[in-house]
Amino acid sequence: AQTVTQSQPEMSVQEAETVTLSCTYDTSESNYYLFWYKQPPSRQMILVIRQEAYKQQNATENRFSVNFQKAAKSFSLKISDSQLGDTAMYFCAFMNLGGGGGSNYKLTFGKGTLLTVNP
Amino acid sequence: EAGVVQSPRYKIIEKKQPVAFWCNPISGHNTLYWYLQNLGQGPELLIRYENEEAVDDSQLPKDRFSAERLKGVDSTLKIQPAELGDSAVYLCASSLAASGDYEQYFGPGTRLTVT
Numbered sequence: 001a002q003t004v005t006q007s008q009p010e011m012s013v014q015e016a017e018t019v020t021l022s023c024t025y026d027t028s029e030s031n032y033y034l035f036w037y038k039q040p041p042s043r044q045m046i047l048v049i050r051q052e053a054y055k056q057q058n059a060t061e062n063r064f065s066v067n068f069q070k071a072a073k074s075f076s077l078k079i080s081d082s083q084l085g086d087t088a089m090y091f092c093a094f095m096n097l098g099g100g101g102g103s104n105y106k107l108t109f110g111k112g113t114l115l116t117v118n119p
Numbered sequence: 120e121a122g123v124v125q126s127p128r129y130k131i132i133e134k135k136q137p138v139a140f141w142c143n144p145i146s147g148h149n150t151l152y153w154y155l156q157n158l159g160q161g162p163e164l165l166i167r168y169e170n171e172e173a174v175d176d177s178q179l180p181k182d183r184f185s186a187e188r189l190k191g192v193d194s195t196l197k198i199q200p201a202e203l204g205d206s207a208v209y210l211c212a213s214s215l216a217a218s219g220d221y222e223q224y225f226g227p228g229t230r231l232t233v234t
Contacts, residue, residue: 004161033221037225042227043208043227043228043230044225044226044227044228045162045210045212045225046225047222047223047224050221050222091161091162093161095221097221105150105167105214105216105221106152106164106167106175107152107154107162107164107223108164109161109162109163110161111159111160111161112159112160112161
């Protein structure tokens with residue numbers, strides 16, 4: 001079974017600064033995706049960024065980028081130029097794409113990091 | 120394009136009563152998920168459908184929970200009877216995972232309070 005660990009329950013950052021959220025995971029699988037989801041107070045979960053395990057290049061989406069260290073099983077999220085609208089719970093999630101089986105394609109989430117961006 | 124629709128958004132019931140949640144996925148999405156999110160936790164999968172087939176229901180407490188997706192489109196999740204510990208947010212998500220597109224789109228959730 002896969003596990004996802006987010007060791008920072010809460011973080012805060014000043015507007016316009018950079019913040020990094022940590023995530024580690026444990027798996028014996030080789031074919032998987034990693035995701036960061038954002039859940040604002042309205043509770044609608046939104047995809048921020050995703051990383052395919054077979055890709056060595058780190059994914060980037062505008063102000064959001066990841067540091068994917070496959071050997072270390074680490075997947076951190078960096079938010080640059082933080083904005084007030086980035087205030088939300090951030091979840092790291094793992095998806096196994098292994099060959100066959102009902103347990104594939106489900107997201108296994110960490111417990112989340114509550115990020116507050118201060119003006 | 121409309122997103123994942125869930126209803127009701129909020130539900131308050133007394134313990135031992137039945138309750139049902141409804142989800143309409145994004146049009147064309149063949150894979151539908153029900154997740155349970157307890158306060159301060161990440162969501163946990165209850166059941167995954169590919170079209171009308173439940174392909175992963177290993178985490179669904181089958182003594183009191185049931186789900187259906189009869190025509191491979193919308194889905195209903197039922198709890199009967201509800202217990203105090205069922206108070207949580209129930210999230211529905213959909214994707215094209217069965218076609219190789221793994222991004223999941225989430226609905227706003229139903230917040231259940233059992234008193």
